[in-house]
Amino acid sequence: MIEITGLTKTFTGQDGAPVHALGGVDLTVRENEFLTVLGPSGCGKTTMLKMIAGLQTWDAGEITVAGRPVRGPGPDRSMVFQNFALLPWATVLDNVAFGLKLKGVGKAERNERARGLIAKVGLAGFESKRPGELSGGMQQRVGIARALAVEPEVLLMDEPFGAVDEQTRRLLQEELLSIWEANRLTVVFITHSMEEAVLLGDRVVLLSARPGRIAEIVDVPLDRPRSSDIGGLERSREYVEITAHLWERLRDMHEEHRLERAAG
Numbered sequence: 001m002i003e004i005t006g007l008t009k010t011f012t013g014q015d016g017a018p019v020h021a022l023g024g025v026d027l028t029v030r031e032n033e034f035l036t037v038l039g040p041s042g043c044g045k046t047t048m049l050k051m052i053a054g055l056q057t058w059d060a061g062e063i064t065v066a067g068r069p070v071r072g073p074g075p076d077r078s079m080v081f082q083n084f085a086l087l088p089w090a091t092v093l094d095n096v097a098f099g100l101k102l103k104g105v106g107k108a109e110r111n112e113r114a115r116g117l118i119a120k121v122g123l124a125g126f127e128s129k130r131p132g133e134l135s136g137g138m139q140q141r142v143g144i145a146r147a148l149a150v151e152p153e154v155l156l157m158d159e160p161f162g163a164v165d166e167q168t169r170r171l172l173q174e175e176l177l178s179i180w181e182a183n184r185l186t187v188v189f190i191t192h193s194m195e196e197a198v199l200l201g202d203r204v205v206l207l208s209a210r211p212g213r214i215a216e217i218v219d220v221p222l223d224r225p226r227s228s229d230i231g232g233l234e235r236s237r238e239y240v241e242i243t244a245h246l247w248e249r250l251r252d253m254h255e256e257h258r259l260e261r262a263a264g
């Protein structure tokens with residue numbers, strides 16, 4: 001579905017020094033897969049996601065989505081951001097319908113589709129509110145509904161639940177899982193949470209410290225559907241073993257990074 005080969009990127013830092021963000025990433029994301037991505041801070045996770053979205057250029061390598069080379073943004077891919085990135089002056093309805101408007105869908109149809117999605121993410125009755133009147137969790141529901149409105153093949157999520165409280169995060173995880181179970185989208189989901197990576201993912205990609213490369217890909221053979229019993233999964237032996245393994249790897253990466261820095 002998504003093929004990434006030899007992806008590299010070097011930025012110029014504020015002091016003029018090169019920042020090697022990605023050091024040759026090769027990755028295949030399967031059709032309808034829920035892929036989660038973990039890695040040390042600054043290893044290029046957001047950079048890679050923006051590249052798949054067509055929002056960031058790269059130096060070398062290639063990305064294709066369903067066989068089409070990525071040259072810029074397109075309606076086949078939607079992104080959900082950590083800070084929601086909603087239009088503050090527009091209502092919930094207009095925010096969700098925005099992408100459909102850009103696609104040229106008529107007002108009656110886009111509003112009907114937007115209302116359906118707003119209900120799906122549990123926000124029926126809030127159509128005429130503006131983002132500033134909503135909690136963080138509610139704003140992220142709008143972000144998800146907006147991303148789904150254009151019926152993308154690929155949903156790109158950059159730490160979407162990082163800015164909400166623990167209970168809301170759990171509810172949003174359950175909602176996202178049930179939406180994905182019903183629609184079978186291809187999802188690439190960045191997170192800082194090992195627990196979240198394992199609960200949601202079919203596979204967890206571990207990126208190494210900068211320059212980011214694939215350090216390991218871990219299969220998550222937990223039963224699906226998972227949306228109805230996240231608590232039960234957390235007590236399963238597989239879940240405990242996989243999260244322990246990921247923690248060991250991440251701890252080693254932090255330690256290597258610390259030693260490299262100490263060595264100058």
Ligand SMILES: Nc1ncnc2c1ncn2[C@@H]1O[C@H](COP(=O)(O)OP(=O)(O)OP(=O)(O)O)[C@@H](O)[C@H]1O
Pocket residue numbers: 011012013014019020021039040041042043044045046047048210
């Ligand atoms: N436009 C830019 N100009 C210069 N440097 C950049 C730019 N965008 C990203 N970087 C640098 O590239 C590296 C990778 O950034 P990126 O945001 O992709 O990492 P990340 O893994 O998503 O980080 P985090 O986990 O902290 O969100 C960082 O060192 C960052 O400072």
